[in-house]
Amino acid sequence: MNQLRKIFLYTCFIGLICAIAGVAVLAVLIQWASRDLPSFKSVADYRPLLVTEVYAADKETLLGYLYHEKRFVISLEDMAPMLPEAFIATEDASFYTHSGINPMAIIRAFVRNLQAGEVTQGGSTITQQVVKALLLSPDREYIRKLKEAILAYRLERYLSKRDILTIYLNLIYLGDRAYGVEAASRAYFGKHAKDLTLAECAVIGGLAQSPSRRNPYSNPEGTRLRQIHVLSRLLELGTITQDLYTEALAEPLNYHRMDDGIFTDGACYMEEVRRQLLDMFREENANALGLNIDRYGEDAIYQLGLRVYTAMDPELQSAAVQALRSGLETLDRRQGWLGPVEKIPVEAQTMADWLAKRPFAPEQLVGGTWALALVTKVERQKADVKIGDYSGRIELQQMSWARQPNPAIDGMYAAPVQNAAAVLAPGDVVWVSALPATDKDAYDPAKISIDTPIPLMLRQVPKVQGAIVSMLLGTGDVLAMSGSYNYEYSQFNRATQARRQPGSSFKPIVYSVALDKGYTAASIVLDAPFVSMGEHFSQIWRPQNYEGVFHGPTLLATALARSRNLCTIRVAQEIGMPAVVERARQLGIDGNIPEELGVSLGAYAVSPMTMTEVYSPFANGGKLTRHRFITRIADNGGNTLLAPPPDVQEAINPQTAYITLAMLKGVVQRGTAARANSLGRPLAGKTGTTNDENDAWFVGLTPFLSSTVYVGYDQNAPLGRFEGGARSALPIFMDYQRVANTRFPPDDFPVPPGLVFARVDESTGRLADPSSRGSIILPFIEGTQPSVGVGRPTGEDGSNLLRILD
Numbered sequence: 001m002n003q004l005r006k007i008f009l010y011t012c013f014i015g016l017i018c019a020i021a022g023v024a025v026l027a028v029l030i031q032w033a034s035r036d037l038p039s040f041k042s043v044a045d046y047r048p049l050l051v052t053e054v055y056a057a058d059k060e061t062l063l064g065y066l067y068h069e070k071r072f073v074i075s076l077e078d079m080a081p082m083l084p085e086a087f088i089a090t091e092d093a094s095f096y097t098h099s100g101i102n103p104m105a106i107i108r109a110f111v112r113n114l115q116a117g118e119v120t121q122g123g124s125t126i127t128q129q130v131v132k133a134l135l136l137s138p139d140r141e142y143i144r145k146l147k148e149a150i151l152a153y154r155l156e157r158y159l160s161k162r163d164i165l166t167i168y169l170n171l172i173y174l175g176d177r178a179y180g181v182e183a184a185s186r187a188y189f190g191k192h193a194k195d196l197t198l199a200e201c202a203v204i205g206g207l208a209q210s211p212s213r214r215n216p217y218s219n220p221e222g223t224r225l226r227q228i229h230v231l232s233r234l235l236e237l238g239t240i241t242q243d244l245y246t247e248a249l250a251e252p253l254n255y256h257r258m259d260d261g262i263f264t265d266g267a268c269y270m271e272e273v274r275r276q277l278l279d280m281f282r283e284e285n286a287n288a289l290g291l292n293i294d295r296y297g298e299d300a301i302y303q304l305g306l307r308v309y310t311a312m313d314p315e316l317q318s319a320a321v322q323a324l325r326s327g328l329e330t331l332d333r334r335q336g337w338l339g340p341v342e343k344i345p346v347e348a349q350t351m352a353d354w355l356a357k358r359p360f361a362p363e364q365l366v367g368g369t370w371a372l373a374l375v376t377k378v379e380r381q382k383a384d385v386k387i388g389d390y391s392g393r394i395e396l397q398q399m400s401w402a403r404q405p406n407p408a409i410d411g412m413y414a415a416p417v418q419n420a421a422a423v424l425a426p427g428d429v430v431w432v433s434a435l436p437a438t439d440k441d442a443y444d445p446a447k448i449s450i451d452t453p454i455p456l457m458l459r460q461v462p463k464v465q466g467a468i469v470s471m472l473l474g475t476g477d478v479l480a481m482s483g484s485y486n487y488e489y490s491q492f493n494r495a496t497q498a499r500r501q502p503g504s505s506f507k508p509i510v511y512s513v514a515l516d517k518g519y520t521a522a523s524i525v526l527d528a529p530f531v532s533m534g535e536h537f538s539q540i541w542r543p544q545n546y547e548g549v550f551h552g553p554t555l556l557a558t559a560l561a562r563s564r565n566l567c568t569i570r571v572a573q574e575i576g577m578p579a580v581v582e583r584a585r586q587l588g589i590d591g592n593i594p595e596e597l598g599v600s601l602g603a604y605a606v607s608p609m610t611m612t613e614v615y616s617p618f619a620n621g622g623k624l625t626r627h628r629f630i631t632r633i634a635d636n637g638g639n640t641l642l643a644p645p646p647d648v649q650e651a652i653n654p655q656t657a658y659i660t661l662a663m664l665k666g667v668v669q670r671g672t673a674a675r676a677n678s679l680g681r682p683l684a685g686k687t688g689t690t691n692d693e694n695d696a697w698f699v700g701l702t703p704f705l706s707s708t709v710y711v712g713y714d715q716n717a718p719l720g721r722f723e724g725g726a727r728s729a730l731p732i733f734m735d736y737q738r739v740a741n742t743r744f745p746p747d748d749f750p751v752p753p754g755l756v757f758a759r760v761d762e763s764t765g766r767l768a769d770p771s772s773r774g775s776i777i778l779p780f781i782e783g784t785q786p787s788v789g790v791g792r793p794t795g796e797d798g799s800n801l802l803r804i805l806d
Helices: 002-033 082-091 103-116 126-135 142-156 161-171 181-189 198-205 220-236 242-250 264-280 283-289 297-303 314-335 348-356 503-516 556-561 565-575 577-586 597-601 608-619 654-670 674-679 725-743
Strands: 052-055 062-066 307-310 371-378 382-387 390-395 428-434 454-459 465-472 478-482 524-527 552-555 623-625 630-634 640-642 648-650 684-689 695-701 705-712 755-761 775-781 803-805
Touching: 052 264, 062 264, 082 126, 082 161, 082 198, 082 220, 126 142, 126 161, 142 161, 161 181, 181 198, 198 220, 198 242, 220 242, 264 283, 264 297, 264 307, 264 314, 264 478, 264 630, 314 465, 314 478, 314 705, 314 725, 348 371, 348 382, 382 428, 465 608, 465 725, 503 556, 503 565, 503 577, 503 597, 503 608, 503 654, 503 684, 503 695, 503 725, 524 556, 524 565, 552 556, 556 565, 556 654, 565 577, 565 597, 577 597, 608 623, 608 654, 608 684, 608 695, 608 705, 654 674, 654 684, 654 755, 654 775, 674 725, 684 725, 695 725, 705 725
Parallel strands: 052 307, 390 454
Antiparallel strands: 052 062, 307 630, 371 382, 371 428, 382 390, 428 454, 465 478, 465 705, 524 552, 623 648, 630 640, 684 695, 695 705, 755 775, 755 803
């Protein structure tokens, strides 16, 4: 007995010595591991990578998100009550009672790791997971685990349990590019985290481990098993009742992503905003702007959760996108048929396989959407097609435009196709759409038999491209912009990135200088042949008018209205090209502009955005307005970081600006843009066409807007015979302006002081009298108006039409 007691005491003594030694060793390890620990206090200042949101001018229409990690930070109060509990039940059941570490969980993990011969399980608490994610590397090493435990213990004494849990639930990756429970809720159930049911909470709570492997979309069976495990743990812990458990198990799971509400017509605009944000947040620019931020460039706009408000008007943006798309399609149809999208072998199995890969429902055609169809049979008057399981038919009338392309033939009057077999053949894959103005019920699947041919029209994606920009004159706010036929097909923004010759739309710059040099709107200039010899007589330049004829003595106002090239060249030669180049720079055209006469006809490349700014002084009292996309940038808390002010600066004197504007109104009233008179509003503008009809332009001014339309191929090529600014670009502007006119009052342009108006003879430039064959009212700087004529002109009502404006 004494012997046993001695052995017991000896064993206790040895155990005590070992325990003391173990504690000492552990203390040494803790002290050693603590030497280079990061500051746990930085967790309290944790700022997660957040999503930047970009909005239209109404502050409600969402243009898009910018992010590295799709995360929306929310509080525990903004979560369904069972959502945090689902994570606690499976990840850390003793979360509310432990001090940062769970010794029993660590021991269990240690035993399992020994059994496996490698580190396979961590046994980390939620606090440790936060520490690991924010302060330490994710490596599974025992020394890292010790550091993790030390930091977790310290963190628990610095932050509350609620704070730690909030950080964790907003931090954790849950698959499908979703970081945090709010993003996961949107990604898997199409709702906010506060609206999740118990069954849905269990799904998301089960994703903490292996989120990619248990993704509900790719592995619904694995997700379901994990959900059952989470619900069982909640029941076992007494968090839910048996009835709630049974009800949650029976609830069907409907996985679907939240409609993010992104404005579908804003992709091009959104990309321009992104590019400008990257420039604003470059370190040197951010410092110059006084931005108080801790990261720059892409890191700033993709991580800080900014709220960016733009100048876009969603209604006008949609109108611009649709006008450009429709105009390019119309031009494309005039040019002819470019051929099928592809051709596949006319074999039953090959065609069946192709169709099987492209399911189709007739309602997809409602709203103008296109679909790919496979031609199965062609006769003289029609072509039969298949779209998915459905049959379709394209009558000859719906492909009559599809002639062989020939730029030398005026597509407006080209002979229509007489035989469908000249256009299509079996095996052709083509785009089709619903017939215009067809009742949508005609495409109701409930009313269509699979074997009943759906009436269709032949379509093709244009190769021709274009751009449209519309800017508010007073502020430069870009209300609408589109830089391609379809942004999905081409991300090159021709509105801001393309530089093309503007043709005759450059001419108002020349004429504004002429007004400052002593010309008036009624000055006579000669429209006659012009020859210029190059250096050493090696080149001869013989410019022509667009229509190829000469008109002799011409009013300056008429020369601009009818876009007479030879008049413009003579004016430019008289006033000197250095003055023209200087005025171009004053109006916002940059670069090394050559002082050559060809520039007066627009032989210098600019962007549509630049031309929109160039015209702004003519309708804005001589003030040049620079464009503005972004009106305000706020941080994640809504505090304003930056509010770029309008950039408006004096460019030319108001009288010169208005007289130029009046001549541009003449372009619409009686010149190359006369068809725009049908809009019934005060309007000024100028068409532009380059050599061989390679580029077509129209720049339009209202009392509120400066808008530009450009049309052309990315690779220089003719648009087709007579496809100039009046035919190709102006209709696009008009389609857009019909919508824009509904947003603004029908006011006329304001007239500055110091001007008089006189009715002048259109052939002589003198005051009109009863013998005048034609007359127009023009503005003049007081003292420069014509003085030769018979008295003062009177209107039909006897009113005096010569007015001095003070």
